[in-house]
Amino acid sequence: MDDQAIPLDAETKAVEMPEDHREELRLWLRLLTCSTLIEGEVRRRLRERFDVTLPRFDLMAQLDKAPDGMMLSDLSKRMMVSNGNLTGLVDRLVASGHVVRTVSPTDRRAMVIRLTEEGRAEFRTMAGEHEHWIAELFGDLTGKDRNDLMRLLAKTKLSARRAIMGDAQ
Amino acid sequence: MDDQAIPLDAETKAVEMPEDHREELRLWLRLLTCSTLIEGEVRRRLRERFDVTLPRFDLMAQLDKAPDGMMLSDLSKRMMVSNGNLTGLVDRLVASGHVVRTVSPTDRRAMVIRLTEEGRAEFRTMAGEHEHWIAELFGDLTGKDRNDLMRLLAKTKLSARRAIMGDAQ
DNA sequence: AAAAATTATTTTAAGCTTAAAACAATAAAT
DNA sequence: ATTTATTGTTTTAAGCTTAAAATAATTTTT
Known part of the structure; x- marks a missing residue:
């Protein structure tokens, strides 16, 4: 809309007239x-x-x-990291006894990853404190602030997804 | 304030009454x-x-x-990454001819990092496209959305800083 | 001025991360 | 049924990242 505020003749239009996107960049x-x-x-x-x-x-x-575990590829999608990355991460968590890796009964390619009892217990303890840290870090925001931010981030997420994947799919 | 909505007797108070911070977590x-x-x-x-x-x-x-270059430690603060990380990053950018590393004339401990002419030219080209990508990714947000989001993120940043550093300093 | 503390950087070891290639199993097409 | 394509995972090579220890120069304290 700013572009239309000032009428431009054909010559001026032909010149490269880069729009300013510094605002989006700062955001x-x-x-x-x-x-x-x-x-x-x-x-x-x-x-x-x-x-x-x-x-x-x-x-x-x-x-x-996921009480019944998850396939490695689903984990990969959810966490937005590469499969290869997860392979190593799961290796280390298996070594420390936090998770187990089993072959899917229905698909011999697929690995199902599951928390062990100890892993789950340890996670729950950590998650409890973690939740408080987050609350503290966002502590100065009012309920309305959080609501508004939530909504705007949802919109941002959709916008980015559209730009990445295109409107198709 | 929610805590005061329902009066609690001494016994109830003593019981662990964990607040719910799932909202902040989702945010x-x-x-x-x-x-x-x-x-x-x-x-x-x-x-x-x-x-x-x-x-x-x-x-x-x-x-x-920074036309006159920056000290490695300033870079580290600005980019919020460790010094050790930067050492390697600068190594590689020196090797590819994008930056130069010189000892500060006023402090023999300090390294001043500077863009080379080629590095600057290449960066400017990339930055131009980069700005368009960002504009596209945030493309579905209105001017008001961007303004509101900017303000809320500013508040979030301050809130997090306070929680991290404490109110002092 | 000498000792102690601080500041600036690098090194080290371990782990995280990705892209690309390789491998293996399933599904689809012929 | 065989070929072809797709899907799920791992491996590899390179680079990123951190925390902690080491090194070196400056500043502060005594």
């Missing part, structure tokens, strides 16, 4: 700063308090929601 | 999803289009704003 950088800041602190506390890494915690969080 | 996960989604796409396009990694791009973006 993106601020979003990134927020998540980096919070993620870094969560990572630090998880290590300090439970000697666990954030990726391990995230993986266990996914499995905690 | 955090949504924020993280947004930044992971966008960051992943930017990373993918930088590689595809310019064969460059996001950390390299970020480092050059900082240097582009």
